[in-house]
Amino acid sequence: MLTPLDMSVPAADGLVLKGTLTYPAGRPGEAFPLVVLAHQYPSTRESYGPLVRELLAAGVATLAFDERGHGASIVGEAGPLVVDTPEGLSPDAFGKAFGSSAAKVGFARIENDVLRVVSWGAFQNFIDASRLALVGASVGGSGVLLAAPGIPGLRAVATLGAAGAPAFGADGPARVRQAVERITAPVYLASSADDPFEGGANVRRWSEGLPGVTTRIVPGAAHAMAIYFDVRDELLDFLRRSLSVA
Numbered sequence: 728m729l730t731p732l733d734m735s736v737p738a739a740d741g742l743v744l745k746g747t748l749t750y751p752a753g754r755p756g757e758a759f760p761l762v763v764l765a766h767q768y769p770s771t772r773e774s775y776g777p778l779v780r781e782l783l784a785a786g787v788a789t790l791a792f793d794e795r796g797h798g799a800s801i802v803g804e805a806g807p808l809v810v811d812t813p814e815g816l817s818p819d820a821f822g823k824a825f826g827s828s829a830a831k832v833g834f835a836r837i838e839n840d841v842l843r844v845v846s847w848g849a850f851q852n853f854i855d856a857s858r859l860a861l862v863g864a865s866v867g868g869s870g871v872l873l874a875a876p877g878i879p880g881l882r883a884v885a886t887l888g889a890a891g892a893p894a895f896g897a898d899g900p901a902r903v904r905q906a907v908e909r910i911t912a913p914v915y916l917a918s919s920a921d922d923p924f925e926g927g928a929n930v931r932r933w934s935e936g937l938p939g940v941t942t943r944i945v946p947g948a949a950h951a952m953a954i955y956f957d958v959r960d961e962l963l964d965f966l967r968r969s970l971s972v973a
Contacts, residue, residue: 736847746772750788760971764790766794766867829894860885864888872910941965
């Protein structure tokens with residue numbers, strides 16, 4: 728098995744994005760499809776551990792990165808840049824911290840961050856750049872949907888509880904819908920029915936009238952990667968078929 732690679736990619740504003748490219752077991756010289764994973768606030772790349780294990784077992788390489796201000800992606804030109812943590816357990820505390828974090832670390836730049844990370848991964852040895860997919864959770868979901876139209880030959884985009892679109896600007900929600908309309912690859916949008924951050928409503932708004940978009944609404948109020956085990960089999964099947972993995 729090939730050794731995992733540590734990623735260091737400069738963002739447009741000089742922040743250094745960190746991630747890990749992990750290869751599945753395979754034959755010497757084999758080129759693998761690649762899935763790039765963008766996580767939810769205020770988590771880290773490790774939140775994708777269950778999906779990474781499943782993809783590696785299916786013969787798919789993964790590139791999970793810490794979004795700006797999270798985990799190891801906190802070193803900028805002006806010093807450390809770290810997201811705020813909610814002070815308390817209420818939805819209001821979460822919303823306040825998310826809003827302040829979005830402004831402070833620049834969540835609007837996640838769209839371009841995703842493009843830079845994908846570009847780095849696509850040029851690594853033993854990666855088949857013709858078989859690329861994106862997976863995003865919550866604000867990472869909005870980020871990958873916005874980035875997807877700018878990635879030629881993309882095979883698939885999947886999101887879990889995609890949310891936080893206003894962090895990309897006042898027109899963020901409308902821009903995400905417009906981006907989904909321009910994505911030529913298959914799209915999979917999943918959320919819980921009562922997602923507290925409008926994940927379910929976003930699935931409906933961003934898929935309406937688009938035959939290339941598969942949607943899944945599961946019961947409950949779990950958010951983003953918290954619904955992973957509810958949709959795991961369907962999500963993995965979607966990614967395997969899109970990436971032509973047996």
